[in-house]
Amino acid sequence: MDEALVKQRFHDIEENYKIIKNNIAEAAIKGGRKPEDIRFMAVTKTVDSLYINHALSLGIDLIGENRVQEFLSKRDELNLNGVEKHLIGHLQTNKVRQIVGEVDMIDGVDSVKVAKEIGKVSQKKGIITDVLVEVNIGGEESKFGLDPARLNETVCEMSEIEGIKIKGLMAIPPICTNEEENRKFFSNMYTMFLDIKAKKIDNVSMSILSMGMSDDYASAILEGSTMVRVGSSLFGRRVY
Ligand SMILES: *Cc1c(COP(=O)(O)O)cnc(C)c1O
Numbered sequence: 001m002d003e004a005l006v007k008q009r010f011h012d013i014e015e016n017y018k019i020i021k022n023n024i025a026e027a028a029i030k031g032g033r034k035p036e037d038i039r040f041m042a043v044t045k046t047v048d049s050l051y052i053n054h055a056l057s058l059g060i061d062l063i064g065e066n067r068v069q070e071f072l073s074k075r076d077e078l079n080l081n082g083v084e085k086h087l088i089g090h091l092q093t094n095k096v097r098q099i100v101g102e103v104d105m106i107d108g109v110d111s112v113k114v115a116k117e118i119g120k121v122s123q124k125k126g127i128i129t130d131v132l133v134e135v136n137i138g139g140e141e142s143k144f145g146l147d148p149a150r151l152n153e154t155v156c157e158m159s160e161i162e163g164i165k166i167k168g169l170m171a172i173p174p175i176c177t178n179e180e181e182n183r184k185f186f187s188n189m190y191t192m193f194l195d196i197k198a199k200k201i202d203n204v205s206m207s208i209l210s211m212g213m214s215d216d217y218a219s220a221i222l223e224g225s226t227m228v229r230v231g232s233s234l235f236g237r238r239v240y
Helices: 003-030 049-057 068-077 093-099 112-125 148-159 179-199 217-222
Strands: 039-043 062-065 084-087 105-109 129-135 164-171 204-210 227-230
Touching: 003 039, 003 049, 003 217, 049 068, 062 068, 068 084, 068 093, 093 112, 105 112, 105 164, 112 129, 112 148, 112 164, 129 148, 148 164, 148 179, 164 179, 179 204, 179 217, 204 227, 217 227
Parallel strands: 039 062, 039 227, 062 084, 084 105, 105 129, 129 164, 164 204
Antiparallel strands: none
């Protein structure tokens, strides 16, 4: 390993971290909220443990991985003391068994089927798994997530499942949209979030609204996001 390159990348991560923290705080204040009310999730997929640990040493206390296998193979190398771990993005039903109990939250629960499987495995393990429900805010353009038009009834149906607790919503806007369109999606999400919260459904707490990634986290915060998921702006562009 080239030491100079590692040092350079450590330095870049430090600078990026400061910039993102600053942008989050600014957007929060602009939106009439407190900077500490917005959680900053570092999305660590494809990133080497060496660099993830460097980010953790700066004060990151929440990470997100979107592949079960990758998370399980990396985590022993990570300094995860006091760090919250989430599985983000689409989860296949046949992977549920491996991940339940290994992370603090499963974000991106996008079907009743997968929610039931998480509940079943959690009950077997004697735990309750916190989950976020993923909404397909862009309609059919993006692949995963629940239909917004049926969100209320689907959340109600999921709230009956034992072994899980719904903590909020997560959304990924469609890929090919501009900032203004994204803001509209985010604002629609916030409305849905408030609507469901107001219904005070048993077993549903609606305290987290996870939206905003590297390119649009500031807009997401302005529209009510409580958790942003930032990968490439922190660690650099991903190389697969
Ligand atoms: C990869 C990923 C992110 C982070 O994306 P960036 O644009 O790199 O910040 C956020 N959320 C999910 C679900 C992801 O898979």
